[in-house]
Amino acid sequence: xxxxxxxxxxxxxxxxxxxxxxxxxxxxxxxxxxxxxxxxxxxxxxxxxxxxxxxxxxxxxxxxxxxxxxxxxxxxxxxxxxxxxxxxxxxxxxxxxxxxxxxxxxxxxxxxxxxxxxxxxxxxxxxxxxxxxxxxxxxxxxxxxxxxxxxxxxxxxxxxxxxxxxxxxxxxxxxxxxxxxxxxxxxxxxxxxxxxxxxxxxxxxxxxxxxxxxxxxxxxxxxxxxxxxxxxxxx
Numbered sequence: 001x002x003x004x005x006x007x008x009x010x011x012x013x014x015x016x017x018x019x020x021x022x023x024x025x026x027x028x029x030x031x032x033x034x035x036x037x038x039x040x041x042x043x044x045x046x047x048x049x050x051x052x053x054x055x056x057x058x059x060x061x062x063x064x065x066x067x068x069x070x071x072x073x074x075x076x077x078x079x080x081x082x083x084x085x086x087x088x089x090x091x092x093x094x095x096x097x098x099x100x101x102x103x104x105x106x107x108x109x110x111x112x113x114x115x116x117x118x119x120x121x122x123x124x125x126x127x128x129x130x131x132x133x134x135x136x137x138x139x140x141x142x143x144x145x146x147x148x149x150x151x152x153x154x155x156x157x158x159x160x161x162x163x164x165x166x167x168x169x170x171x172x173x174x175x176x177x178x179x180x181x182x183x184x185x186x187x188x189x190x191x192x193x194x195x196x197x198x199x200x201x202x203x204x205x206x207x208x209x210x211x212x213x214x215x216x217x218x219x220x221x222x223x224x225x226x227x228x229x230x231x232x233x234x235x
Contacts, residue, residue: 005182010191016174017195019088023170024157026092031099031156032149038100039107045129053104060101066162069094073166087168095160102152110144111137143211150207154200171195 042053060068072094076085085093114137122132161172169177175192179185 002183003181005178005184005187009178009182009188012178013171013174013188013191013195016169016171017199019169019174020157020160020171021199023088023091023095023163023168024153024160027095027099027160028153028156030092030096031103034096034100035103036107038104039111040133042104042108043111053108057101057104060097061105065094065098065159066165068098069163069166072097087163087166090166091160091163091168091170094163095156098159099152099156103149106145106148106152107141109148110141113144114140146207146211150203153207154203157200157203158196 038053038056041049042057044050069091072090073087076083076090076093118136118140119132122136127135160170163170164173164176167173171192175188179188182188
């Protein structure tokens with residue numbers, strides 16, 4: 001029986017929005033960790049590591065997210081019959097794999113964007129590869145990573161609507177259910193769009209706040225400060 005759009009429908013959409021937030025937060029964190037590892041492998045001195053990372057990124061980036069979702073939903077039970085996954089866990093796996101390769105490219109590009117002079121200065125100090133990354137390269141690369149990573153995270157939030165095909169009730173799926181119950185798709189999807197806007201705008205503002213609080217690329221030492229006061233920190 002059809003009914004009019006009411007507060008109970010807004011509550012249902014709000015629950016869907018919370019599930020979308022949880023899905024994207026977990027997938028974003030796991031994708032960042034995995035993408036960081038792949039990005040480091042893509043810039044490592046090892047030719048094998050670079051080849052494996054490049055092949056993985058190229059392969060996964062060439063597959064639509066919807067196909068990755070279908071493979072996770074249908075393929076994992078076939079490969080591991082004893083493994084029982086919920087729709088939420090399946091969606092997390094699919095979005096994590098999808099996010100990791102794009103974030104890996106962001107990490108790779110950010111590491112390569114660090115001036116070569118910084119690498120050479122670290123070599124001159126006799127730093128090993130790990131210490132070179134930890135103390136010299138990664139602190140500078142992380143400032144470059146943030147803007148494109150935030151942009152991708154916003155895109156991931158919107159792309160997460162594709163997991164509705166496996167029955168997971170996130171924001172878009174909640175909107176579809178509400179639209180069918182109320183026969184008012186215009187109002188329903190307007191509210192859904194408003195929820196997406198609030199989430200994406202909040203993530204954007206969070207990224208802007210982080211950029212403002214992080215050190216800039218400008219010299220941290222006052223121009224009138226004596227050269228004797230200049231010191232290398234963290235080495």
